[in-house]
């Protein structure tokens with residue numbers, strides 16, 4: 001029966017969390033961890049209040065402010081009234097409903113998807129949700145983690161469950177060895193370039209292969225983070241020794257004997273040999289180059305050695321029109337070498353690339369160099385703890401000496417809900433995950449890159465092949 | 471939630487693929503703590519110029535599409551963020567049904583929670599329906615969830631299918647949380663079993 005059917009990592013986590021099987025495959029699924037932030041939660045708490053419901057499991061819930069917070073002069077509070085209202089509303093809601101909370105001046109405050117793994121709140125085998133699509137990040141630990149809407153936030157707050165249908169399984173295998181200069185960001189951009197932004201729709205992606213195994217936890221988090229840009233609601237990487245070593249000793253991780261028991265369970269999670277995948281995609285890691293997006297969709301991506309593509313060479317009329325629209329918005333001309341594109345702003349930050357490893361990679365390029373004239377470059381650490389560590393390691397000083405701005409943690413220019421915004425027409429090399437029109441500020445133009453590539457663009461003033469700088 | 475049974479309305483053609491949630495409602499309009507009032511910011515980047523004036527070429531700025539209750543688009547509608555502000559903005563504008571060849575998963579789920587019906591149809595059918603929609607006020611399209619058919623202005627019927635569970639919830643405007651609360655005993659049982667199977671499971675306190 002089902003006990004002997006080989007199962008994927010996804011299947012195992014799913015089966016382990018089914019409270020009840022309802023009609024037509026819909027399951028009532030138990031949720032182990034619920035992460036809450038200020039933008040997608042106010043209407044959910046309001047809903048609870050209106051129907052007289054309480055939070056069922058506050059001890060499985062953690063709230064933090066990240067999207068709206070300013071990344072400078074924190075102690076003076078938030079000037080923008082609407083942002084302040086959202087933050088204050090969360091503060092009132094967590095107090096009223098008894099939800100654990102990292103307030104803005106707590107050193108543990110940071111981007112919700114950075115602090116979950118950092119604190120040991122996100123663990124293998126768990127179901128983890130958050131009213132935020134980049135919840136896929138936590139899948140790097142071998143957890144089933146996915147973004148939900150505000151109605152579902154309310155549903156989880158009230159019941160600690162969700163009504164869900166199982167996703168299809170997709171295996172993305174990246175074998176070979178990454179060439180020098182290539183990072184996890186380049187791997188995931190290459191994957192999205194291959195499968196497209198709708199490629200993963202309806203699927204959970206499991207990443208495997210020698211390139212993925214060789215990534216450290218920061219790199220794995222980067223890859224899983226952008227699963228949503230590939231259309232998948234969740235990404236997964238089987239837990240292994242890298243995972244266990246990363247978790248051990250984190251504040252909310254199990255300790256001592258509990259840790260050993262947990263590891264014994266986590267070791268049962270990887271996919272069984274012969275498990276079924278609905279879709280399989282393979283990439284040769286040795287062929288990946290440093291990547292950069294040229295358009296307003298993450299799939300509009302090319303190796304940095306390429307040139308802006310020409311819509312005239314595209315057959316399908318709708319695709320051609322869409323490409324032309326992208327070039328118009330981005331202010332680019334077909335045929336321009338990508339390395340000839342100048343930048344105005346550089347942003348190193350976001351839940352994709354604001355961990356300490358990302359800052360080290362950017363600092364390695366910035367060390368002893370200067371930010372180009374006319375370029376504004378920001379470093380926004382993913383959490384207060386990342387910031388403190390970067391200061392202790394001397395990275396902050398390297399950035400400051402090179403002319404970068406050293407900011408307080410938060411989402412910042414990833415989506416420009418706080419004062420860090422691009423001006424219309426400004427062009428930015430960004431380590432974030434979305435290059436949609438207006439994402440970093442109305443009229444702003446985004447090129448997605450790795451932290452090293454972002455730092456390289458900052459010091460040269462144009463998109464740059466990192467391999468020429470090291 | 472308002473039930474969705476049958477809708478006969480003007481449909482607006484939006485022949486774009488990968489319409490992302492930032493396009494549906496840009497992040498600068500998310501700083502609300504309410505569900506209502508987002509309709510005026512729907513598609514703000516496409517609908518208004520830099521001075522806030524309407525762009526006459528955008529479909530929702532044209533008659534009769536200002537009153538459209540159905541939207542027809544191309545592939546992967548609603549990709550990007552999980553923000554429910556996207557369906558809230560559509561709903562607040564008056565859109566109750568979106569027809570497209572495919573939808574991004576989270577957006578698709580969010581629609582059902584807000585009484586919006588997302589209908590999947592092949593690209594060729596969407597293009598046909600867009601042609602119908604361009605005929606304007608005299609060419610209303612009917613979407614009948616009970617019978618699971620779209621009725622073209624010509625009278626031709628196009629079948630579609632929706633998960634029985636979601637269809638039931640939508641037809642009756644049922645509150646999912648209320649439904650789940652009736653299963654509290656099952657959740658209690660699960661939690662007790664989980665406690666003994668995973669005694670190492672840590673709890674969070676700030």
Ligand code: SF4
Pocket residue numbers: 066067111112113132134350351352410411414415432433
């Ligand atoms: S850093 Fe960007 S993508 Fe990540 S949670 Fe914040 S806004 Fe979303």
